[in-house]
Amino acid sequence: MAWPGLGNSSPVPDGLQATLTLPFTPLMAIRARWAAVLAGLSLVLLPSALPWGNPGGPSLLPPARAEQPQGQEQSNKVLRIGAIPDQKPEKLNRLYPLVAAELERQLGVPVTYVPVVDYTAAVTAFRTGDLDLVWFGGLTGVQARLQKPGAQVLAQRDIDVAFHSIFIANTGSGLKQIRDVKGLTELKGKRFTFGSESSTSGRLMPQYFLAKGGVKLADFAGGAPGFSGSHDTTIALVQSGAYDAGVVNEQVWRTSLRDGRANRAKVAAIWRTPGYPDYHWIGQPNLDQRFGKGFSRKLQGAIISWRTTNPQQKQILTLFGAQQFSKATAASYKQIEQVGRQIGKIR
Amino acid sequence: MVAPALVLIPVLVLLPGLVHGGGVDLLKEFLQAAFSPSLDPLVLGSTVSGLGITVGIALLGWAASGLMGLALALASSRQIWSSCCGQTWPANLLRRLLAVPRSIHELLWGLLLLQLIGLQPAVAIAAIAIPYAALVARVLSDQIDALPSGALAALRCAGVAAPQALVTALGPPLLPGLLSYGGYRLECALRSATLLGVFGLGGLGTELKLCLQSLEFHELWTGLWLLLAVMLLLETGLAGLRRRWLMPRRLGLGGLTFTPLGPESGTGTRGKGQTALPDDLGRRGRELVLALVVLGPLLVWLARAMGVQPLALLHWQPLPNLGGSSWASVLALPWPQLVGSTLLLTLVAAGLAVGLAPLLLLVIAPWPWARPLLQLTWALARLWPPPLSALLLLLLLKPGLVTAALALGFHNLGILGRLLLEASDDYQAPAEIALQGAGVGPRLALFYGRFSGLARSYLAYGAYRSDVMLRESVVVGLVGAAGLGTQLLESLSSFAWDQLLGLLVVYALLTLVGEDLSDRARLRLLSPA
CATH class of the missing domain: 1.10.3720.10 (MetI-like)
Structure with a gap:
C-alpha cells in the first residue's frame, strides 16, 4: 500500500524551481537545524538503546524491577498456576486466587495465578513453561501432555470421572426433548453453536455424539456450527435466539439455572450425553527439580486433601462444584485422545 | 463516491431475515449500561x-x-x-x-x-x-x-x-x-x-x-x-x-x-x-x-x-513435532469456498464502509445537531475491535457472512468517516457556497459542491482501506462461516502447523494481489483527470 496523498501527490514543478533559485544561506541554516535535530535524536536514542541491548546494565532511570537474571531466578521459585477460561472471568478470578493462597499455605512456596484468555493459549503457555500447574479440560490436557512429554496428570474432581454435556435449545426453535443419540438428527438444518473450539464438554464429546447420531458439522444451518468461546456465552446466545441450539458443560448449565442467568422460559435442556472423563490438574515435568525432590507428590497430596470441613477448602470445592479431588492417571484420558484424533483436534 | 453504498441494497434485503428478536432484551441491557458504567x-x-x-x-x-x-x-x-x-x-x-x-x-x-x-x-x-x-x-x-x-x-x-x-x-x-x-x-x-x-x-x-x-x-x-x-x-x-x-x-x-x-x-x-x-x-x-x-x-x-x-x-521454543503432518490434510481443506467467502466478506464490508460514510454525512447535512452524534458513533466504531462488534451483533442477528461483514464494515466506517470529515472541513469549496447561494438544498450543495472535489482522493483512500479490510477479515472468524479466518482459528486450536502454514501462505498471496489491485485503482484515481 502507499499513503495516498503523500506518496502519490506529485510534487509541483514550481517547487522544484524554488530550490534551484534559492540563495545558499537559508539552505545552510536549515541544514544546521536539521543536523541539530538529528543530534538530539541520536542523544535521545542512545540511553534508550542501552537497556534494550543490555537489560542488566546501567540505566539513566531507577530500575523499576529487579535485574533480569535475578528476576528469572525468582520466577523459577514461584509456582504459576493457570486454568482454561471455560467460565465467567469473574468466577475464575474469585476461585483461582483462593487456590493459589491455599496451595501457598500448604506447600510453603509462593504461588501466583496467571489468567489466560483462551484454551489454545493455556496449552501453549504450558508448553513454553509459562505455567507450572494448569486446570485443563480433557482435550486440552491431552494436547498439553502430547506437546510436553513427561507432564504429570495429578488430580481430578469426583464429577470428572463421568462428566456430562447438555444440549440446550431456544424454546422458540421448535426443538423438543431428545430420547437418545439418534434423536440428534433433529438438529440438522438448525443454527447450532459449540463453546470453545478446544472444549471437551462444549465441543469434542458433543461432536462425537452428533457423529454417532448421524449429524455432520456441514448439516447445520449455514454449513457450519458456531464457536461461542465459552459455556456462558453459548447459553446467552442460544437464549437470545442467535442460535437455535447449543451444547454446554452440565456443571455450568446447572449454575446458570440456579443463579437465574438462564431463563427457563427461553432456553431449555433437550438432552444429556452419556458420561466421559473430563477436567484434570496437570503439572510440569520439572517440578521436582525446581522445587525439591518429591514436590509433585506433595502437590498432588495437597490437592486431594481438600475437604469441605475446612472453611477455606470448602469455598474452593464449592466453586469447583465438587465434593473432593482424587488422584487421576493419564490412562483415564485414552478415550478422549482417541476421539480427539478421530475429530482431528489431536494429530 | 456514494456508489459503493449500493452494497447496502442486498444487505438490507437480507437483514430482516437475519434478525431474531430474542436479543432485544440483551441489547437494551447493553445500551442502558452505557449510562451506568461500573465504578467499582x-x-x-x-x-x-x-x-x-x-x-x-x-x-x-x-x-x-x-x-x-x-x-x-x-x-x-x-x-x-x-x-x-x-x-x-x-x-x-x-x-x-x-x-x-x-x-x-x-x-x-x-x-x-x-x-x-x-x-x-x-x-x-x-x-x-x-x-x-x-x-x-x-x-x-x-x-x-x-x-x-x-x-x-x-x-x-x-x-x-x-x-x-x-x-x-x-x-x-x-x-x-x-x-x-x-x-x-x-x-x-x-x-x-x-x-x-x-x-x-x-x-x-x-x-x-x-x-x-x-x-x-x-x-x-x-x-x-x-x-x-x-x-x-x-x-x-x-x-x-x-x-x-x-x-x-x-x-x-x-x-x-x-x-x-x-x-x-x-x-x-x-x-x-x-x-x-x-x-x-x-x-x-x-x-x-x-x-x-x-x-x-x-x-x-x-x-x-x-x-x-x-x-x-x-529465545525460541521449537514447535513440537506432533507427527501426522501431511500435505493431504492441507489440500483437503475446502480452499475455493474459504477464499470465496473471505473475498465476498471483504467486498461487502468495504462497500459498506466506503459508501456509508459520505451517505451518512449527506443524510445529516441539514441538521447541525446530528453531527456530533455521528462523530461519537464513528469514534465508538473505530474504538471497537471488530470481533467484539461481531459478538454484539450476534445478540441481534443470525451468524454468517453478512453479520461478519457488518462488524468489519462498522469498524472501518469509523476510520473512513473521520478522514472524510476532516478532509471535507479542510476543503475550500466555493462551489458549495455558490450552489447554496443559488438556493440549492444543503444536501445537494454538499454533494455537488464539496464531495465532487473530494471524491477521487476519498475513493483512493477507500481502495487502500479495502486492502486493509482483506487483511482484517481474519479477526471476525468468531462469527462463523467467515472463510479463512474461521479455519485459521480452528487449525490453531488443533495445533495443525501444516494447515496453518498453508492458510498463512494463501492469506499472504491474497493480500498481495489485493494490494496490487488497490494500488492500481488508486493510481488511476489520483492521476490527473
Missing part, C-alpha cells in the same frame, strides 16, 4: 491497569516500528541506493521481501509469536512492530523516491559527499510527511494493541472480551469509555501537533504538496504560515527535539514497568 474500585483498577498495558504496547510497538521502518525505508529507497552506489537492484529486492511481513495481519504475527515464544509482553509489541515497520518502510521509501531529485543533484554536483547531500536535500522535505504519517501510525497502533488484547495478548482488549462474553455490560462500558477518552485525547493531540507543525493532512486534499522546503512553500490551505519564517522553523525544530527527549525515557520506563524483555524474543 476493583473494576476501575483492573481497567486502568489494562489500559496502561494496551497504551504501553501501542507506544512501544509504534516506536520500534518507527525506528525499524525508517532504517528499512532508507535501505529500500531507490534514490538513496543510486546516489550512494549507483545501483538500484538492492532497493528493489528489499521492497519485494518487505511485502511478506506486511501482508500478514498483526494478529497473525501475534498468534504465531505466541506459539514460538510464549506469554511474553514483548510478543504483542513485536507483533505490532513487524508489520508496521514494513508498512512504514514502504510508505517512506515511496515518499523519498517521489521527492524531486533536483536539490540532491545540485548538491552532488557542487561536490558534497553522498550522505551529507542526502540528509540536506531529502531530510527537510521528508520531515512533515514523516511526522504526519507517524502520528497516524500511533493511532493505528492503539487500535491494534486493543485488538491483540481481544485475542489474549494482554491489556484492555482481554478484559473487554471477557466482559462481553460473560455479558457483564457495566464493566464493559467502564473499559469502553476509558478507551474512548484515551483515543480521542490521542487523536486531538496529534491533530493539534499536526496543525502546529504545519504538516500535511492525511488525505492530502488541501493542496499541500511536497516541495523541497516542505509544506511551508506550498500553497497551504490554512491562511497562516505559507511563507517559511525562520522563527517558525526554529520553533518546530526545538519542539521536535523536546518531544523526542521526553519520549525516549518514557519508552524506556514503560518497557521496564511492563517487564518487557526484548531478549526473550530470541
